[in-house]
Amino acid sequence: KAGVTQTPRYLIKTRGQQVTLSCSPISGHRSVSWYQQTPGQGLQFLFEYFSETQRNKGNFPGRFSGRQFSNSRSEMNVSTLELGDSALYLCASSPRTQPNTEAFFGQGTRLTVV
């Protein structure tokens, strides 16, 4: 069974631009969560989607948005990029949206904002 696939693996963007990251979950998984990982803040929860609906959202500005498609694939978008948005963005999929369900992580997208 294929794992969680995130594309692209690496991105370099300029301040003020926008970026879209993609995540394909494990087949059959309907829950997709996004996390931002930085050396200073660690792993921070961005949002979770289940069956195309955002079920939970972290404490991030409105520049961060996401969506999920009917095939469970998900995208996250960051508009008006800032230097502080440089991070590893991790996507995780789960078969259910319950707290006792483990998350399966992709390898992440490394975003660098210059």
Add this chain to the structure above:
Amino acid sequence: AQSVTQPDIHITVSEGASLELRCNYSYGATPYLFWYVQSPGQGLQLLLKYFSGDTLVQGIKGFEAEFKRSQSSFNLRKPSVHWSDAAEYFCAVGASTGGFKTIFGAGTRLFVKA
């Protein structure tokens, strides 16, 4: 509010020595606890999880963890560390707050001396 504390930012152990990584959680209800490992440039991989029952849980790669409700702890242990165990380790709690999210600790980076 739910939170996870990993008091050690980094730990260095000699190859073959025993290892214990500390984790304390704060959660009002029955906690769903996880340990994940992250190798450099990679996503997170689940080592083990605890939901209920036996408080000593076994995981992959020879790791185990013990849940102690009285101490709100879920420490990770390994009797003999291998050089390939060098990585960052994250303790996490599964939370249900109108949706589902995993709350991670700040992580403990493990260095292994030859």
